[in-house]
Amino acid sequence: MATQQKASDERISQFDHNLLPELSALLGLDAGQLAKELEEKEQKERAKMQKGYNSQMRSEAKRLKTFVTYEPYSSWIPQEMAASGFYFTGVKSGIQCFCCSLILFGAGLTRLPIEDHKRFHPDCGFILNKDVGNIAKYDIRVKNLKSRLRGGKMRYQEEEARLASFRNWPFYVQGISPCVLSEAGFVFTAEFMEAQRL
Ligand SMILES: [Zn+2]
Structure with a gap:
């Protein structure tokens, strides 16, 4: 994904620069300079x-668990961050996005984590609601046991045809090879990410 390369050297500024002059006057110091130094460190x-x-962090419940050691650095709550x-x-x-690697160090007082995520990486697959393997906390997948094979079973008698059905096998499924599955008689049904045995 294009967003992955970008993440290493991109500059993220979460400060609301409109507020800095006001803040400077309030605190009697140069808030702009302070923000610059902080951003440099970040x-x-x-x-x-x-x-x-990061396929290890596809699950929202798992992401939420990482916040156990998170000190209350920000105004954002772990539930909001994990869900974003x-x-x-x-x-x-x-904090980092499992999909596009966006790293944020601060929190917007007036913005939610999902808003900053959208603002800095509008092209993140998770933000665009694409199938990037996210497992939402309350995701319940109901199984329909009826065969969903298009064209019927006959079409998949040949291993080659079965292998071809894995063309859209999700990129985030690791450790299971379509070759092994098609060899064992499985066809990818493309629904609920499941392979069906003939
Ligand atoms: Zn993202």
Whole structure:
């Protein structure tokens, strides 16, 4: 995904720069300079962190668990962050999206995590509601036992035809090879990510 390469050197500024002059006057210091220094530090941490799709953090419940060691750094609550695709990285206050690797260190007081996610990475598959393997906390998948094979079973007698059915096998399924499955007589039904044995 294009977003993955971008994540390593992109600059993220969560500060609301319109508010900085006001803040400077209030605190009697240069808030703009302070924000710049802080962002510089965050950028260094961000560059060091691992990027790429993280299939280990597909599950919202699992993401939520990472926040156990999260100090109350921000105004955002763990439930909101996990539901917005983020997990706690364990580095400073860094949270990261399992799908596009976006790393945020702060929280917007007036914005929700999902809003900042959208603002910095509008092209993230999770944000675009694509099938990126997210397992929502209350995701219940009802199984329809009826055969859903298009064209009937006869079509898949040949192993080659079975293998071809795995063309849209989700990229996030790791450790199960379509070759092994088709060899064992399975066909990918493309529904609920399941393979059906003939
Ligand atoms: Zn994302």
